Amino acid sequence: MSETKPITLEDNGSKGRYVYRADGHEAEMTFSKVGTSQIIIDHTEVPDAFRGQGVGLALVTRAVEDARQSGVKIRPLCPFAAAQFRRHEEWSDVLAR
Template sequence: MPDQLPEVELEDRGSKGRYLLRGPDGAEAEMTFTKVGEHQIIIDHTEVPDAFRGQGAGLRLVTRAVEDARAAGKKIIPLCPFANAQFRRHQEWADVLKQ
């Protein structure tokens, strides 16, 4: 169940970063991003290993990025096909979607 997943972590490395979930077995689900200036990020890639499949891990990663972007007044460009699909499903995220 999604509520059994660990907390989403953020690794910020200057112009790039990633959101990740670490499993007890060492598996990592991640979503990488690139900063574009001060007010935009591009979600580049989402990868969810088999250990996390069916638990909502990918959605949790994108949701955290949306929450962080909203809090910081940033826009998101979802180049990653998974993230892009999630934005199409979640119209409530339109305020952070770069048009």
Template sequence: MNQTTSDDRITREDGESGGRWVYRADDAEAEMTYSRLRTAKIIVDHTGVPDAFRGQGVGLALAERMVADMRSEGMRVIALCPFVKAQAQRHPDWADVIE
């Protein structure tokens, strides 16, 4: 993770049909949203990073947290989000999580 981001600033909001990972700092927030597909599968559909966080590794930090959470829960991910798709191609070690 980039040194300007901190994993303790990322929280997960999990609901029955989906949720999001959120990075908050300086009255701004970035998010990665998902929908539940099945008990053991989610669809990550959007990553939004405001200009205030651009170039700080916040999007990657959200993706890393998502992969870590899904790996620990034995979940699989379908990446509809173009950012997550691109990161999955750069991180072949995520193949156990991202389809």
């Protein structure tokens, strides 16, 4: 992501997604809410056009930042998101146990 483009949050009540759009392509990370205190990241999809640019990591990072601000915990069921949480110990404060 050499050019910084905003990641948008689409909140649809019990579900939502973080989206990155550029050059006619869209990457997304979807989640479900568990009450008001937890979200479950269930899917991350990054098209080939964005591979190797850190887009997936940026999506998870944005969710972590938002979770910290709102006091929400994250349960990363998506294999990609779970791998990012294992790599980033500094995110343990928002990891649901």
